[in-house]
Amino acid sequence: MTTLGVVFRPQNPPERLRSVARAADEAGLDQLWLWEDCFLESGIATAAAALAWTDRLAVGIGLMPVPFRNVAALAMEAATLHRLFPDRVLLTVGHGVQDWMEQVGARVGSPLTLLREHVEALKALLAGETVTTSGRYVKLDKVKLDYPPLGPARIYAGATGPKTRALACEVADGILLTAGTPPQEVAAVRSTAKAVTVYVHAATGPDAEARMARELESWDESDGWDATAAGDAAAVAAVVNRYRDAGADAVILQPTADEPDLEGFVRFTAQQVGPLVR
Template structure:
Protein backbone atom coordinates (compact mmCIF):
# COMPACT_ATOMS: atom_id res chain seq x y z
CA UNK A 1 0.00 0.00 0.00
CA UNK A 2 1.36 3.42 -0.96
CA UNK A 3 2.08 5.70 1.99
CA UNK A 4 -0.41 8.51 2.54
CA UNK A 5 0.89 11.86 1.35
CA UNK A 6 0.27 14.71 3.78
CA UNK A 7 -0.06 18.21 2.40
CA UNK A 8 -0.94 21.62 3.76
CA UNK A 9 -2.78 24.48 2.09
CA UNK A 10 -1.48 28.03 2.08
CA UNK A 11 -4.82 29.56 2.94
CA UNK A 12 -6.16 32.18 0.57
CA UNK A 13 -6.68 34.58 3.52
CA UNK A 14 -2.97 34.66 4.34
CA UNK A 15 -0.77 37.42 2.93
CA UNK A 16 1.14 36.05 -0.10
CA UNK A 17 4.23 37.84 1.21
CA UNK A 18 4.48 35.10 3.82
CA UNK A 19 4.40 32.23 1.33
CA UNK A 20 8.18 31.74 0.78
CA UNK A 21 8.94 31.43 4.49
CA UNK A 22 5.91 29.21 5.10
CA UNK A 23 6.93 26.92 2.24
CA UNK A 24 10.44 26.53 3.64
CA UNK A 25 9.10 25.84 7.13
CA UNK A 26 6.66 23.13 6.07
CA UNK A 27 9.33 21.54 3.90
CA UNK A 28 11.56 21.38 6.98
CA UNK A 29 8.71 19.70 8.88
CA UNK A 30 8.68 16.92 6.30
CA UNK A 31 5.33 17.69 4.69
CA UNK A 32 4.93 16.11 1.24
CA UNK A 33 2.85 18.78 -0.50
CA UNK A 34 2.05 22.48 -0.32
CA UNK A 35 -1.15 23.51 -2.09
CA UNK A 36 -1.89 27.05 -3.25
CA UNK A 37 -5.30 28.46 -4.10
CA UNK A 38 -6.71 30.43 -7.01
CA UNK A 39 -9.99 32.04 -5.96
CA UNK A 40 -11.30 35.22 -7.54
CA UNK A 41 -9.92 38.30 -5.79
CA UNK A 42 -7.40 36.43 -3.66
CA UNK A 43 -4.07 35.13 -5.02
CA UNK A 44 -2.94 34.02 -8.47
CA UNK A 45 -2.44 30.28 -8.47
CA UNK A 46 0.37 29.97 -11.01
CA UNK A 47 2.36 32.83 -9.52
CA UNK A 48 1.89 31.40 -6.02
CA UNK A 49 3.03 27.97 -7.21
CA UNK A 50 6.13 29.53 -8.75
CA UNK A 51 6.93 31.33 -5.49
CA UNK A 52 6.54 28.13 -3.45
CA UNK A 53 8.60 26.05 -5.87
CA UNK A 54 11.37 28.63 -5.99
CA UNK A 55 11.55 28.82 -2.19
CA UNK A 56 11.94 25.05 -1.68
CA UNK A 57 13.98 22.10 -2.91
CA UNK A 58 11.88 18.92 -2.75
CA UNK A 59 8.32 19.94 -1.84
CA UNK A 60 5.61 19.04 -4.34
CA UNK A 61 3.36 22.00 -5.05
CA UNK A 62 -0.28 21.66 -5.99
CA UNK A 63 -2.43 24.18 -7.82
CA UNK A 64 -5.87 23.96 -6.28
CA UNK A 65 -7.54 24.96 -8.49
CA UNK A 66 -7.35 26.89 -11.76
CA UNK A 67 -10.88 27.83 -12.90
CA UNK A 68 -11.25 26.65 -16.48
CA UNK A 69 -13.41 29.62 -17.59
CA UNK A 70 -10.88 32.11 -16.27
CA UNK A 71 -7.85 30.67 -18.06
CA UNK A 72 -7.14 29.97 -21.70
CA UNK A 73 -6.06 26.32 -21.89
CA UNK A 74 -3.16 27.31 -24.12
CA UNK A 75 -1.91 29.88 -21.62
CA UNK A 76 -2.50 27.52 -18.70
CA UNK A 77 -0.50 24.79 -20.42
CA UNK A 78 2.30 27.27 -21.19
CA UNK A 79 2.46 28.34 -17.54
CA UNK A 80 2.40 24.76 -16.23
CA UNK A 81 5.02 23.68 -18.75
CA UNK A 82 7.34 26.51 -17.74
CA UNK A 83 7.18 25.44 -14.09
CA UNK A 84 7.61 21.79 -15.06
CA UNK A 85 10.74 22.56 -17.08
CA UNK A 86 12.32 24.47 -14.19
CA UNK A 87 11.05 22.25 -11.37
CA UNK A 88 10.53 18.80 -12.92
CA UNK A 89 8.47 16.32 -10.98
CA UNK A 90 7.32 18.83 -8.37
CA UNK A 91 4.00 20.14 -9.67
CA UNK A 92 0.44 18.84 -9.83
CA UNK A 93 -2.18 21.00 -11.52
CA UNK A 94 -5.80 21.09 -10.45
CA UNK A 95 -8.40 22.48 -12.84
CA UNK A 96 -12.09 22.98 -12.08
CA UNK A 97 -15.29 24.73 -13.06
CA UNK A 98 -14.71 27.82 -10.93
CA UNK A 99 -17.45 29.19 -8.69
CA UNK A 100 -20.33 30.01 -11.03
CA UNK A 101 -21.10 33.34 -9.37
CA UNK A 102 -17.47 34.45 -9.63
CA UNK A 103 -17.29 33.44 -13.27
CA UNK A 104 -20.38 35.54 -13.96
CA UNK A 105 -18.76 38.49 -12.17
CA UNK A 106 -15.94 38.56 -14.70
CA UNK A 107 -18.05 37.68 -17.73
CA UNK A 108 -16.64 34.23 -18.46
CA UNK A 109 -19.39 31.87 -17.29
CA UNK A 110 -19.70 29.19 -20.01
CA UNK A 111 -22.93 27.88 -21.49
CA UNK A 112 -21.88 24.37 -20.48
CA UNK A 113 -19.46 24.15 -17.54
CA UNK A 114 -19.15 20.39 -18.07
CA UNK A 115 -18.19 20.75 -21.73
CA UNK A 116 -15.74 23.55 -21.02
CA UNK A 117 -13.97 21.62 -18.26
CA UNK A 118 -13.71 18.43 -20.30
CA UNK A 119 -12.43 20.26 -23.36
CA UNK A 120 -9.97 22.25 -21.23
CA UNK A 121 -8.60 19.16 -19.51
CA UNK A 122 -8.12 17.41 -22.84
CA UNK A 123 -6.40 20.39 -24.42
CA UNK A 124 -4.08 21.09 -21.49
CA UNK A 125 -3.07 17.46 -21.15
CA UNK A 126 -2.41 17.16 -24.88
CA UNK A 127 -0.30 20.30 -24.95
CA UNK A 128 1.73 19.14 -21.94
CA UNK A 129 2.42 15.86 -23.73
CA UNK A 130 3.95 17.86 -26.57
CA UNK A 131 1.09 17.29 -29.02
CA UNK A 132 -0.22 19.69 -31.63
CA UNK A 133 -3.74 20.39 -30.36
CA UNK A 134 -6.85 21.30 -32.31
CA UNK A 135 -10.23 21.54 -30.61
CA UNK A 136 -13.53 22.33 -32.31
CA UNK A 137 -15.75 21.79 -29.32
CA UNK A 138 -18.89 23.08 -27.75
CA UNK A 139 -16.98 25.72 -25.75
CA UNK A 140 -13.39 25.75 -27.02
CA UNK A 141 -11.78 26.57 -30.35
CA UNK A 142 -8.07 25.82 -30.69
CA UNK A 143 -6.40 25.62 -34.07
CA UNK A 144 -3.12 23.73 -34.21
CA UNK A 145 -1.38 24.98 -31.06
CA UNK A 146 1.82 23.27 -29.92
CA UNK A 147 4.21 24.09 -27.09
CA UNK A 148 7.78 24.87 -28.10
CA UNK A 149 9.04 23.87 -24.64
CA UNK A 150 6.77 21.14 -23.31
CA UNK A 151 7.73 19.33 -20.11
CA UNK A 152 10.26 16.53 -20.39
CA UNK A 153 8.55 13.27 -21.32
CA UNK A 154 9.25 11.77 -17.90
CA UNK A 155 8.16 14.89 -15.99
CA UNK A 156 4.76 15.81 -17.41
CA UNK A 157 2.75 17.18 -14.46
CA UNK A 158 -0.37 15.36 -13.38
CA UNK A 159 -3.55 17.24 -14.28
CA UNK A 160 -6.46 16.58 -11.94
CA UNK A 161 -10.04 17.84 -11.71
CA UNK A 162 -11.30 19.69 -8.67
CA UNK A 163 -15.02 18.93 -8.75
CA UNK A 164 -17.99 18.21 -6.47
CA UNK A 165 -21.19 17.19 -8.30
CA UNK A 166 -21.85 13.59 -9.44
CA UNK A 167 -21.66 14.41 -13.15
CA UNK A 168 -18.43 16.33 -12.66
CA UNK A 169 -16.93 13.49 -10.63
CA UNK A 170 -17.67 11.16 -13.54
CA UNK A 171 -16.07 13.69 -15.88
CA UNK A 172 -12.93 13.62 -13.71
CA UNK A 173 -12.70 9.88 -14.23
CA UNK A 174 -13.07 10.33 -17.97
CA UNK A 175 -10.87 13.36 -18.63
CA UNK A 176 -8.40 13.85 -15.76
CA UNK A 177 -5.65 11.87 -14.10
CA UNK A 178 -7.08 12.35 -10.64
CA UNK A 179 -9.89 13.85 -8.61
CA UNK A 180 -9.48 16.66 -6.09
CA UNK A 181 -12.25 16.65 -3.47
CA UNK A 182 -13.12 19.84 -1.61
CA UNK A 183 -13.13 20.42 2.13
CA UNK A 184 -15.98 19.01 4.17
CA UNK A 185 -16.07 15.60 2.49
CA UNK A 186 -15.45 12.57 4.66
CA UNK A 187 -14.59 8.91 4.08
CA UNK A 188 -18.00 7.93 2.71
CA UNK A 189 -17.88 10.87 0.28
CA UNK A 190 -14.53 9.60 -0.97
CA UNK A 191 -16.00 6.17 -1.68
CA UNK A 192 -18.74 7.95 -3.66
CA UNK A 193 -16.20 10.08 -5.54
CA UNK A 194 -14.10 7.03 -6.42
CA UNK A 195 -17.16 5.15 -7.67
CA UNK A 196 -18.24 8.11 -9.81
CA UNK A 197 -14.76 8.45 -11.32
CA UNK A 198 -14.77 4.75 -12.14
CA UNK A 199 -18.12 5.12 -13.89
CA UNK A 200 -16.44 7.80 -15.97
CA UNK A 201 -13.69 5.39 -16.93
CA UNK A 202 -11.00 6.02 -14.30
CA UNK A 203 -8.39 3.31 -14.00
CA UNK A 204 -6.38 2.11 -11.04
CA UNK A 205 -3.86 4.93 -11.53
CA UNK A 206 -6.50 7.65 -11.10
CA UNK A 207 -5.51 9.48 -7.90
CA UNK A 208 -7.73 10.88 -5.16
CA UNK A 209 -6.73 14.03 -3.28
CA UNK A 210 -8.86 15.59 -0.56
CA UNK A 211 -8.73 18.93 1.24
CA UNK A 212 -9.83 18.92 4.87
CA UNK A 213 -10.21 21.55 7.56
CA UNK A 214 -7.90 20.95 10.51
CA UNK A 215 -7.96 22.52 13.96
CA UNK A 216 -5.99 21.18 16.92
CA UNK A 217 -6.79 22.17 20.49
CA UNK A 218 -9.17 24.54 22.21
CA UNK A 219 -7.63 27.68 20.70
CA UNK A 220 -8.38 26.49 17.17
CA UNK A 221 -11.89 25.19 17.89
CA UNK A 222 -13.83 28.45 17.22
CA UNK A 223 -12.15 29.00 13.85
CA UNK A 224 -12.70 25.36 12.91
CA UNK A 225 -16.41 25.56 13.78
CA UNK A 226 -16.75 28.75 11.71
CA UNK A 227 -15.00 27.19 8.71
CA UNK A 228 -17.13 24.05 8.88
CA UNK A 229 -20.36 26.05 9.20
CA UNK A 230 -19.53 28.21 6.20
CA UNK A 231 -18.56 25.26 4.06
CA UNK A 232 -21.61 23.27 5.11
CA UNK A 233 -23.75 26.09 3.77
CA UNK A 234 -21.85 26.05 0.47
CA UNK A 235 -22.19 22.28 0.19
CA UNK A 236 -25.87 22.37 1.14
CA UNK A 237 -25.47 19.93 4.01
CA UNK A 238 -25.73 20.01 7.79
CA UNK A 239 -22.64 20.84 9.80
CA UNK A 240 -22.89 17.42 11.45
CA UNK A 241 -22.34 15.87 8.00
CA UNK A 242 -19.40 18.16 7.14
CA UNK A 243 -16.09 16.44 7.79
CA UNK A 244 -13.16 18.07 9.57
CA UNK A 245 -10.08 16.93 11.49
CA UNK A 246 -10.32 18.47 14.94
CA UNK A 247 -9.86 17.87 18.64
CA UNK A 248 -6.54 16.67 19.96
CA UNK A 249 -3.56 16.09 17.70
CA UNK A 250 -4.17 12.35 17.92
CA UNK A 251 -7.85 12.73 17.03
CA UNK A 252 -6.96 14.94 14.06
CA UNK A 253 -4.32 12.46 12.92
CA UNK A 254 -6.86 9.63 13.14
CA UNK A 255 -9.25 11.66 10.98
CA UNK A 256 -6.55 12.10 8.32
CA UNK A 257 -5.80 8.39 8.43
CA UNK A 258 -9.51 7.66 7.94
CA UNK A 259 -9.45 9.64 4.70
CA UNK A 260 -6.45 7.63 3.57
CA UNK A 261 -8.20 4.38 4.46
CA UNK A 262 -11.15 5.53 2.34
CA UNK A 263 -8.94 5.80 -0.73
CA UNK A 264 -7.21 9.18 -0.64
CA UNK A 265 -3.58 9.09 -1.74
CA UNK A 266 -3.07 12.70 -0.60
CA UNK A 267 -4.75 14.56 2.26
CA UNK A 268 -4.24 18.33 2.35
CA UNK A 269 -4.87 20.12 5.65
CA UNK A 270 -6.42 23.57 5.62
CA UNK A 271 -5.39 24.70 9.08
CA UNK A 272 -7.83 26.87 11.04
CA UNK A 273 -7.01 29.06 14.00
CA UNK A 274 -3.78 30.38 15.50
CA UNK A 275 -0.29 28.94 15.12
CA UNK A 276 -0.92 26.83 12.01
CA UNK A 277 2.67 25.55 11.91
CA UNK A 278 2.45 24.50 15.54
CA UNK A 279 -0.80 22.66 14.88
CA UNK A 280 0.69 20.97 11.85
CA UNK A 281 3.78 19.92 13.81
CA UNK A 282 1.61 18.29 16.49
CA UNK A 283 -0.42 16.34 13.93
CA UNK A 284 2.67 15.17 12.06
CA UNK A 285 4.15 13.94 15.34
CA UNK A 286 0.94 12.03 16.06
CA UNK A 287 0.89 10.55 12.55
CA UNK A 288 4.48 9.36 12.91
CA UNK A 289 3.96 7.97 16.41
Protein backbone atom coordinates in the same frame (compact mmCIF):
# COMPACT_ATOMS: atom_id res chain seq x y z
CA MET B 1 1.74 5.45 1.98
CA THR B 2 -0.76 8.27 2.26
CA THR B 3 0.49 11.65 1.11
CA LEU B 4 -0.05 14.38 3.69
CA GLY B 5 -0.32 18.10 3.01
CA VAL B 6 -1.62 21.46 4.18
CA VAL B 7 -3.55 24.26 2.47
CA PHE B 8 -2.17 27.80 2.47
CA ARG B 9 -5.45 29.67 2.18
CA PRO B 10 -5.40 32.84 0.03
CA GLN B 11 -7.16 34.75 2.78
CA ASN B 12 -3.62 35.01 4.14
CA PRO B 13 -1.69 37.84 2.43
CA PRO B 14 0.84 36.71 -0.20
CA GLU B 15 3.79 37.95 1.87
CA ARG B 16 2.98 35.24 4.46
CA LEU B 17 3.64 32.45 1.97
CA ARG B 18 7.44 32.44 2.07
CA SER B 19 7.70 31.65 5.77
CA VAL B 20 4.99 28.99 5.62
CA ALA B 21 6.47 27.29 2.54
CA ARG B 22 9.93 27.19 4.09
CA ALA B 23 8.56 25.80 7.34
CA ALA B 24 6.74 23.08 5.40
CA ASP B 25 9.86 22.21 3.41
CA GLU B 26 12.08 22.06 6.48
CA ALA B 27 9.57 20.01 8.47
CA GLY B 28 9.31 17.36 5.76
CA LEU B 29 5.70 17.99 4.75
CA ASP B 30 4.79 16.21 1.52
CA GLN B 31 2.65 18.86 -0.16
CA LEU B 32 1.54 22.49 0.20
CA TRP B 33 -1.63 23.45 -1.65
CA LEU B 34 -2.67 26.90 -2.85
CA TRP B 35 -6.04 28.23 -3.98
CA GLU B 36 -7.05 30.67 -6.67
CA ASP B 37 -10.25 32.08 -5.20
CA CYS B 38 -11.56 35.33 -6.67
CA PHE B 39 -10.29 37.89 -6.10
CA LEU B 40 -7.47 36.97 -3.77
CA GLU B 41 -4.23 35.49 -5.14
CA SER B 42 -2.92 34.03 -8.38
CA GLY B 43 -2.32 30.31 -8.31
CA ILE B 44 0.54 30.26 -10.83
CA ALA B 45 2.44 33.21 -9.30
CA THR B 46 2.22 31.88 -5.75
CA ALA B 47 3.12 28.34 -6.84
CA ALA B 48 6.21 29.56 -8.70
CA ALA B 49 7.33 31.54 -5.66
CA ALA B 50 6.72 28.68 -3.21
CA LEU B 51 8.60 26.24 -5.44
CA ALA B 52 11.54 28.63 -5.79
CA TRP B 53 11.72 29.17 -2.02
CA THR B 54 11.84 25.44 -1.25
CA ASP B 55 13.97 22.44 -2.20
CA ARG B 56 11.81 19.32 -2.02
CA LEU B 57 8.23 20.36 -1.23
CA ALA B 58 5.55 19.53 -3.81
CA VAL B 59 3.20 22.45 -4.47
CA GLY B 60 -0.35 22.07 -5.72
CA ILE B 61 -2.87 24.56 -7.04
CA GLY B 62 -6.43 23.61 -6.35
CA LEU B 63 -8.01 24.88 -8.32
CA MET B 64 -7.66 27.12 -11.38
CA PRO B 65 -10.97 28.11 -13.02
CA VAL B 66 -10.85 27.18 -16.71
CA PRO B 67 -13.15 30.04 -17.86
CA PHE B 68 -10.35 32.42 -16.83
CA ARG B 69 -7.71 31.01 -19.18
CA ASN B 70 -6.96 30.20 -22.75
CA VAL B 71 -5.81 26.59 -22.66
CA ALA B 72 -2.62 27.29 -24.65
CA ALA B 73 -1.58 29.99 -22.16
CA LEU B 74 -2.20 27.69 -19.20
CA ALA B 75 -0.27 24.89 -20.93
CA MET B 76 2.72 27.24 -21.35
CA GLU B 77 2.59 28.22 -17.67
CA ALA B 78 2.21 24.62 -16.52
CA ALA B 79 4.99 23.35 -18.76
CA THR B 80 7.35 26.07 -17.54
CA LEU B 81 6.72 25.12 -13.90
CA HIS B 82 7.27 21.45 -14.67
CA ARG B 83 10.54 22.17 -16.47
CA LEU B 84 11.81 24.43 -13.67
CA PHE B 85 10.68 22.20 -10.79
CA PRO B 86 10.44 18.58 -12.02
CA ASP B 87 8.21 16.21 -10.05
CA ARG B 88 7.08 18.95 -7.64
CA VAL B 89 4.10 20.51 -9.46
CA LEU B 90 0.45 19.50 -8.94
CA LEU B 91 -2.15 21.36 -10.98
CA THR B 92 -5.93 21.19 -10.69
CA VAL B 93 -8.54 22.82 -12.90
CA GLY B 94 -12.27 23.20 -12.48
CA HIS B 95 -15.40 25.18 -13.30
CA GLY B 96 -14.77 27.92 -10.82
CA VAL B 97 -17.55 29.49 -8.77
CA GLN B 98 -20.19 30.47 -11.30
CA ASP B 99 -21.09 33.74 -9.59
CA TRP B 100 -17.44 34.79 -9.80
CA MET B 101 -17.25 33.74 -13.44
CA GLU B 102 -20.31 35.93 -14.06
CA GLN B 103 -18.58 38.87 -12.38
CA VAL B 104 -15.64 38.76 -14.79
CA GLY B 105 -17.72 38.06 -17.89
CA ALA B 106 -16.39 34.50 -18.28
CA ARG B 107 -19.43 32.39 -17.39
CA VAL B 108 -20.27 29.84 -20.08
CA GLY B 109 -23.47 28.06 -21.01
CA SER B 110 -22.08 24.56 -20.41
CA PRO B 111 -19.35 24.39 -17.75
CA LEU B 112 -19.11 20.61 -18.20
CA THR B 113 -18.40 20.94 -21.91
CA LEU B 114 -15.75 23.58 -21.30
CA LEU B 115 -14.06 21.50 -18.61
CA ARG B 116 -13.93 18.42 -20.83
CA GLU B 117 -12.55 20.32 -23.80
CA HIS B 118 -10.03 22.18 -21.66
CA VAL B 119 -8.67 19.13 -19.83
CA GLU B 120 -8.37 17.06 -22.99
CA ALA B 121 -6.52 19.81 -24.87
CA LEU B 122 -4.32 20.68 -21.87
CA LYS B 123 -3.22 17.10 -21.36
CA ALA B 124 -2.41 16.69 -25.04
CA LEU B 125 -0.37 19.90 -25.12
CA LEU B 126 1.58 18.91 -22.00
CA ALA B 127 2.29 15.53 -23.59
CA GLY B 128 4.07 17.38 -26.42
CA GLU B 129 1.40 16.74 -29.04
CA THR B 130 0.44 19.09 -31.87
CA VAL B 131 -3.18 19.91 -31.12
CA THR B 132 -5.89 20.97 -33.54
CA THR B 133 -9.41 21.09 -32.20
CA SER B 134 -12.57 23.04 -32.82
CA GLY B 135 -14.86 22.49 -29.87
CA ARG B 136 -17.66 24.57 -28.51
CA TYR B 137 -15.21 26.59 -26.40
CA VAL B 138 -11.66 25.36 -27.03
CA LYS B 139 -10.28 26.07 -30.48
CA LEU B 140 -6.66 25.38 -31.41
CA ASP B 141 -4.95 25.26 -34.80
CA LYS B 142 -1.73 23.21 -34.89
CA VAL B 143 -0.59 24.34 -31.43
CA LYS B 144 2.50 22.64 -30.02
CA LEU B 145 4.65 23.61 -27.04
CA ASP B 146 8.33 24.16 -27.74
CA TYR B 147 9.18 23.20 -24.15
CA PRO B 148 6.72 20.58 -22.92
CA PRO B 149 7.40 18.87 -19.58
CA LEU B 150 10.23 16.35 -19.67
CA GLY B 151 8.16 13.85 -17.68
CA PRO B 152 4.52 13.11 -16.94
CA ALA B 153 2.44 16.17 -16.06
CA ARG B 154 -0.66 15.13 -14.16
CA ILE B 155 -3.76 17.31 -14.38
CA TYR B 156 -6.40 16.93 -11.69
CA ALA B 157 -9.96 18.22 -11.81
CA GLY B 158 -11.86 19.58 -8.85
CA ALA B 159 -15.44 18.47 -8.48
CA THR B 160 -18.41 18.65 -6.13
CA GLY B 161 -21.57 17.63 -8.01
CA PRO B 162 -22.08 14.09 -9.35
CA LYS B 163 -21.81 15.04 -13.04
CA THR B 164 -18.55 16.90 -12.55
CA ARG B 165 -17.15 14.10 -10.41
CA ALA B 166 -17.96 11.59 -13.13
CA LEU B 167 -16.28 13.80 -15.73
CA ALA B 168 -13.20 14.33 -13.56
CA CYS B 169 -12.84 10.58 -13.08
CA GLU B 170 -13.14 10.09 -16.84
CA VAL B 171 -10.80 12.72 -18.29
CA ALA B 172 -8.42 13.89 -15.53
CA ASP B 173 -5.48 12.15 -13.91
CA GLY B 174 -7.12 12.52 -10.52
CA ILE B 175 -9.95 14.19 -8.66
CA LEU B 176 -9.72 16.87 -5.97
CA LEU B 177 -12.52 16.87 -3.39
CA THR B 178 -13.34 19.86 -1.23
CA ALA B 179 -13.19 20.06 2.56
CA GLY B 180 -16.45 18.83 4.00
CA THR B 181 -16.45 15.72 1.81
CA PRO B 182 -17.07 12.76 4.16
CA PRO B 183 -15.06 9.53 3.84
CA GLN B 184 -17.99 7.63 2.34
CA GLU B 185 -18.01 9.99 -0.63
CA VAL B 186 -14.30 9.41 -1.13
CA ALA B 187 -15.02 5.69 -1.21
CA ALA B 188 -17.79 6.26 -3.76
CA VAL B 189 -15.44 7.85 -6.32
CA ARG B 190 -12.43 5.65 -5.57
CA SER B 191 -13.47 2.90 -7.97
CA THR B 192 -13.53 5.21 -11.00
CA ALA B 193 -10.96 7.90 -10.15
CA LYS B 194 -7.34 7.41 -11.16
CA ALA B 195 -6.28 9.15 -7.95
CA VAL B 196 -8.09 10.95 -5.12
CA THR B 197 -6.93 14.01 -3.18
CA VAL B 198 -9.22 15.39 -0.50
CA TYR B 199 -9.10 18.50 1.66
CA VAL B 200 -10.10 18.02 5.32
CA HIS B 201 -11.03 20.79 7.78
CA ALA B 202 -8.45 20.62 10.59
CA ALA B 203 -7.53 22.38 13.82
CA THR B 204 -5.27 21.68 16.78
CA GLY B 205 -4.49 23.33 20.07
CA PRO B 206 -6.54 23.89 23.25
CA ASP B 207 -9.29 25.78 21.39
CA ALA B 208 -9.44 23.45 18.39
CA GLU B 209 -13.08 22.46 18.77
CA ALA B 210 -14.27 26.03 19.28
CA ARG B 211 -12.40 27.22 16.21
CA MET B 212 -13.70 24.30 14.19
CA ALA B 213 -17.26 25.11 15.20
CA ARG B 214 -16.79 28.66 13.91
CA GLU B 215 -15.20 27.36 10.72
CA LEU B 216 -18.06 25.00 9.96
CA GLU B 217 -20.57 27.74 10.63
CA SER B 218 -18.78 30.01 8.17
CA TRP B 219 -19.18 27.32 5.48
CA ASP B 220 -22.79 26.66 6.50
CA GLU B 221 -21.72 23.13 7.46
CA SER B 222 -22.47 23.12 11.19
CA ASP B 223 -23.57 19.49 11.02
CA GLY B 224 -20.42 18.37 9.19
CA TRP B 225 -18.27 17.27 12.12
CA ASP B 226 -17.78 13.80 10.62
CA ALA B 227 -15.64 15.41 7.89
CA THR B 228 -13.31 17.30 10.25
CA ALA B 229 -10.13 16.64 12.20
CA ALA B 230 -9.83 18.55 15.48
CA GLY B 231 -7.62 17.87 18.48
CA ASP B 232 -4.15 16.55 19.16
CA ALA B 233 -1.94 14.61 16.73
CA ALA B 234 -3.56 11.28 17.53
CA ALA B 235 -7.06 12.63 16.94
CA VAL B 236 -6.11 14.28 13.64
CA ALA B 237 -4.19 11.22 12.46
CA ALA B 238 -7.19 9.00 13.21
CA VAL B 239 -9.30 11.08 10.84
CA VAL B 240 -6.58 11.06 8.18
CA ASN B 241 -6.47 7.29 8.45
CA ARG B 242 -10.24 7.12 7.96
CA TYR B 243 -9.83 8.95 4.67
CA ARG B 244 -6.89 6.74 3.75
CA ASP B 245 -8.98 3.65 4.39
CA ALA B 246 -11.76 5.13 2.24
CA GLY B 247 -9.32 5.35 -0.67
CA ALA B 248 -7.74 8.80 -0.53
CA ASP B 249 -4.26 8.89 -2.01
CA ALA B 250 -3.55 12.32 -0.49
CA VAL B 251 -5.15 14.02 2.51
CA ILE B 252 -4.61 17.78 2.66
CA LEU B 253 -5.42 19.42 5.98
CA GLN B 254 -7.22 22.73 5.60
CA PRO B 255 -6.60 24.99 8.61
CA THR B 256 -9.34 27.20 9.97
CA ALA B 257 -9.55 30.80 8.82
CA ASP B 258 -8.44 31.93 12.27
CA GLU B 259 -5.48 29.54 12.58
CA PRO B 260 -3.08 31.55 14.81
CA ASP B 261 0.19 29.85 13.79
CA LEU B 262 0.44 28.64 10.19
CA GLU B 263 4.11 27.70 10.47
CA GLY B 264 3.34 25.75 13.63
CA PHE B 265 0.43 24.03 11.91
CA VAL B 266 2.56 22.73 9.03
CA ARG B 267 5.20 21.52 11.50
CA PHE B 268 2.51 19.81 13.58
CA THR B 269 1.13 18.10 10.47
CA ALA B 270 4.49 16.90 9.20
CA GLN B 271 6.23 15.98 12.43
CA GLN B 272 3.42 14.88 14.76
CA VAL B 273 0.55 13.72 12.55
CA GLY B 274 2.70 12.30 9.77
CA PRO B 275 4.37 9.49 11.77
CA LEU B 276 0.98 8.32 13.05
CA VAL B 277 -0.35 8.10 9.49
CA ARG B 278 2.62 6.43 7.86
